[in-house]
Amino acid sequence: MFSWKETFTITMILFAVIDIIGSIPIIVDLRSKMGHIQSEKATIVAAIIMISFLFVGEEILNLIGIDANSFAVAGAFVLFFLALEMILGIRLYKEDNPSTASIVPIAFPLIAGAGTMTTLLSLRAEYEKINIIVAILINIILVYTVLKLSGKIEKLLGSNGLGVIRKIFGVILLAIAVKLFAANVKGLLN
Template identity: 75%
Template sequence: MELNFKEIVTATMVLFAVIDILGSIPIIIDLRQKVGHIQSEKASIVAMFIMILFLFLGVQILNLIGIDVYSFAVAGSFVIFFLAIEMILGIQLYKEESPKTASVVPLAFPLIAGAGTMTTILSLKAEFQTINIIVAIIINIIFIYIVLKSSSKIERIIGEGGINVLRKIFGVILLAIAVKLFASNIQGLLN
């Protein structure tokens, strides 16, 4: 268990791209308009708790239902692949119901700590040290909190065009990550 700067940076970037908090700014702004106030602190803390809990118990949950980490990582690479396709092409493959309140649901779960994030955390666990993933989660939660707190300012500064450009850039990064994840785990699955 040692801190590795390269692993922390990679895991942080992967989670940042999957969580896509900047791409979610339009959703956050829409939520704020519908419910009036967003509980940034509560949403951030709950999301961090869910992610760290899944980091430690995810494998046990998988073992309980008889799935190995390689299978989950390969399946995760497909989820990440489709998330990337959504971001790059600007289409929506996954549809969800409209929210009633904006703190734990839908912000902490599933917007921040959703299926893509959970899959990614387990996929990262197959490649990186746990401590480095925890640091990456904390860095992302701090950034998410800042974004949630200042979503209206961010919207004014970068505009809709800027948000769309960021989504496309992170979509391409995510696509490359999905391919790498698939390639590195398919061998373990086949062996």
């Protein structure tokens, strides 16, 4: 049954995990290296990945012998390293000869990464699917808007403003990674 309250809660959780505002510095950097990012392609692919994973993610993991706790811990590590990149200003992810940044790394893993997918599995256990789908679509609209306006946002905030936002969201992402790890490592040890 559809609920605006649940949808709002899920939207906020996904917004924090996707962290598109905190990713603006990464997007700006990728745009400067590639010259162009296909915003429509990136958001559509991310939406397809997230909605597909909502319905068949757990089955796919079971098929290859990975439980949700293992996937969540792996997602926590990915988020942890992304957060370190943001906080320390270092670069861990390197793409060999990237021709476009629309699919990798923007659609996956930046928007629909392991953290987002793990969160979707957790949300599926707690909330109605219709509310999760609406929350995904709301976030996709926000992601598309940020991708389209990243150049203007960069000019508005300046490099110092982007640096501050990147560090703040890096700390938030680090906290989410630690929480995700702590919540799921117990399941691995049992």
